[in-house]
Amino acid sequence: MAAADATALGDQPPVAANFLLEVDGIAIGTFEKVQGLEVTVAVQEYAEGGVNGFVHRFPGQMSWPSLVFSRGLTKSDNLFEWMRKTAGDGFQGAGGKLERRTASVTLVDVGGTRLRSFSISDAFPIRWTGPALATADTSVLSEELEIAHHGFTSSTLA
Template identity: 30%
Template sequence: MPASASFGRDKLKGTTKTQGDFNLSVHFDEEGAVLRTSMVMPQHYKLEIDGVEVAGVHSVEGLESESDFVEYKDGEDGVIHTRPGNHKPGKMVITKDWSNTSEWYKWRKAVLDGKVERRSISVIFQNDDGKEAGRINLYDCWPVLWAGPELNAKSSGHAQEKIEISWETLELKAGK
């Protein structure tokens, strides 16, 4: 039976020159031979919407999958049991450099005009060599909120916009 082992920064401290937070996953076959290792760092990713890479993305937050749970009693044992209920659609927030083309606002405006354009979004994790180390695919996505740039005369960074996306299905795929 294939197996896996994961090591966090505490186990790998002093064994690598890589800085920052990371996780190392090692995957084995039935004989114990290494199938692949994946090191994914939180700053090595790219974002695609309908297969087109989005430039200037600073952060992606809220990649979660959640279900309600239903409580019930079974007989006289006095124990409250649970079972899965409805699966909740997810929400994520993407922050990127603002541009005057405002494609994200146009997508949001379509929703306001009653023309929901559902799209697919992929968050693609990359290893140190820039190769795909895994991905999260999100389906039936549409913008529930768009926030324009915060303006501050004392700021020295780029103006950024945020978009909150709702999705119906999340799929996690291991790297190659």
């Protein structure tokens, strides 16, 4: 990669440690790690009779794995409010229909400038795991969130 390409998103090369999750513009929090920002295109093969040199390959369906976020605990209740709206009383209050939301994972530089955003379509939480509690454990408390979705788009903001 050329030196000019390394800083195309700003003066300093971006680092993986600076990002946040928002749902419909409401901050859910900053996370320590996110996994699953990937897309796979299935390939359909067609062997044409009389053509022995190759097999035709065509793009098929796109699929995206669930996104898994992990972090230390925060004071905000926005995560649980979003979860409540997709299950239990919140789900029943929506007429028994799942309310999918638009989420975004936004990369920020060390100065807080937003650089790139991944807009996640039709997102809803499917799993939350709280901290493991033990009297002898002095490690940092953390939680994990998994969300299902119908794909994402990416755009540069800076």
